[in-house]
Amino acid sequence: MDLFDTTSYFSSKVPVLATSKVLLKSAVCALASKHLRHLCRNMSQGGRNSKLLSSYIGLPSSNEEMWRYHSAKYYDQALNHLQNAVSTGSYCNSISDKEEMLAAVAILCAFELMDAPGSAWRAHLSALPLFHDRGVSATEHASVIIPQTAVKGPIFWSLARQDLLCAFISESPTSLDLKDMRLWQNAGLATDEKGSLLAYSPRDVMESQNSSGFEEDKKSNELTWILGKIANHITAGDALVPADNTLPRHQRPRIGLNQENILERWNILMNDLSNWNESLPQSFRATARTRRLGNVPPGFELSFDTFEQIWFDIPLCAATMQSYHQAKILLLANEPQESTAIRSTVSARLRSYRHALQEVIYHAREVCGISLANSTDSFRINSVQALFVAGQVFQERREQDAVLELLSGIERDFGWTTRYHVAKLNDEWMKGREGNHVDRDGHGHESNWFISTSSS
Known part of the structure; x- marks a missing residue:
């Protein structure tokens, strides 16, 4: 925790x-x-x-x-x-x-x-x-409280991450209001009133912290907030009111946002993620990339050998960067199409799809490479969701086997249940081998890229 x-x-x-x-x-x-x-x-x-x-x-x-x-x-x-x-x-x-x-x-x-x-x-x-906490009022000119x-510190961010995971799992908006900037500023998020992350921490925030790792904490918390916005974007779909998309299909309004509006919103999130990545301190950069060394479980030598090991000095940074690659997968996999009214050749659109697929595979392999090198207990438990998202990308059996072993090892070593992730991945891969590219439930809803809600 x-x-x-x-x-x-x-x-x-x-x-x-x-x-x-x-x-x-x-x-x-x-x-x-x-x-x-x-x-x-x-x-x-x-x-x-x-x-x-x-x-x-x-x-x-x-x-x-x-x-x-x-x-x-x-x-x-x-x-x-x-x-x-x-x-x-x-x-x-x-x-x-x-x-x-x-x-x-x-x-x-x-x-x-x-x-x-x-x-x-x-x-x-x-x-x-x-x-x-409505009893605490902010001063008129303070950008960060x-x-x-x-x-409003570690407890807040622990529950914020739980809230984010719950949104992924239940396919619903986050409980915490991501647009209530005073709430997030009070928790230590450095933003302006429009919700844009500041490029630096205000002096009063920096002076209030004694921990040498505060910068790492801060950047990780920022990514949590961005991931929450990504979850809400995907959940909202094309609904004018985001909550409408969580209604049963027959109860949803017939009028929604056009593709240009959705694509604009998607581009903003992609820019937020890119700007966040460019602002990272050196501690978030991998210190080494190696091939898999040492003994591995029998039968998994080839599956693990398909990935590089990506090393970080600080477990917090490794986990944060793994979440970053998860965020990229979610955004790329949910990129809206341009309106059909915009004249575009078939070749141009197919090139765009192929490029997105290459990018998604790259980020999925980064997720697994980080897991193979960073093996602290807390990191491995936190990696479950990222591994599940990455696993849905892979089509090669060796890569799929590696993800299954990483997930199964977490439950075997720590008692943290991952068998329902494993079952869901096997089900998704089976549908892929059978050629069912889009999975729909009985109400015509497409399955998402988050997680199965069924219990083991």
């Missing part, structure tokens, strides 16, 4: 707070218990002795059923404490209580996300409107 936070809020401050705050303690224990349950299950399924895990964590006994019980117990306790905090409204008048509550919500979101995401995960994200508490 601290991958994108150089202050390590969740691993350094939250355990201290949890010793005296029952809601936070219950949420932490629920997440830890569920993680251990998944690890015990995977060890058992892999034919390994669960006593190895007992020895590792320093407890006399450890098995899946024991941790299942503790996980359910602490989760139930956390929900009861959370419901009580909401009903009493204690968080409204106390910064400390608000910090505890939202930190617990972020942890419970991670608890749900460890399995196939469902309604319970999205329910926790309903706490997001709590971020709209300094975050004063963790509620």
Whole structure:
């Protein structure tokens, strides 16, 4: 949970707070218990002795059923404490209580996300409107408001990333209003009032930070905001009101935006992404590119050998650049066509399609190359969505096998469920081999490039 936070809020401050705050303690224990349950299950399924895990964590006994019980117990306790905090409204008048509550919500979101995401995960994200602190007014001339508490720092960005992932999975707009610039400025995003990212950080923001990694945090947070705008753009489609596109097909208005308007919006997002990439400090540039070295699982030597290993010094930067390549894939795969009223030759359009395909394959291979070289626990868990998006690009069996092994290895090593990603990719590839290029559900909706919403 601290991958994108150089202050390590969740691993350094939250355990201290949890010793005296029952809601936070219950949420932490629920997440830890569920993680251990998944690890015990995977060890058992892999034919390994669960006593190895007992020895590792320093407890006399450890098995899946024991941790299942503790996980359910602490989760139930956390929900009861959370419901009580909401009903009493204690968080409204106390910064400390608000910090505890939202930190617990972020942890419970991670608890749900460890399995196939469902309604319970999205329910926790309903706490997001709590971020709209209308009691704090901004000064007339301040372009950026300094975050004063963790509620508007690491907790905010942790939940913002959860909100973004939920938008991808549920094919719905983000819960957080990306056009509410005061909200995002208050969280530390350096923008002007029109929503354009500033090329530099204002002096007062820089002076408010002691962390040497603040610049890396800042650039990663900026990309999260841009990804949110990309998700909302794709979700909105050609609807005049973005929410209309989430309605059943027969209830949608018949009037929509023309292709020129959609293409203009797409070009703005592409420029935002390009400008962001050009503004990156040197720490976001790969330090080396190598061929795969060392031992790999039997049967996967050739599949891994098809990619370069792309190395970064800082895991945060590796994860951020992987998300950047994911964003490029999503935009390129959803590029609007120019209006048919614009005279264009068939050759010109086909050249455009071929160029887009080459670009998409390049970015998909970058996603996998970054995963092969950067193997910290937090990075690998965060890489699931990018790998899933990249996997849908590949047509070669070796590349597909490599993606499956990368995803399966995350669940095998960390207990973080990826089997539904694997099942969805296999289903997509099978349709591709059968020549079904467009998948539609019973209502005529095209499938998207995000993720399957079915549970494993």
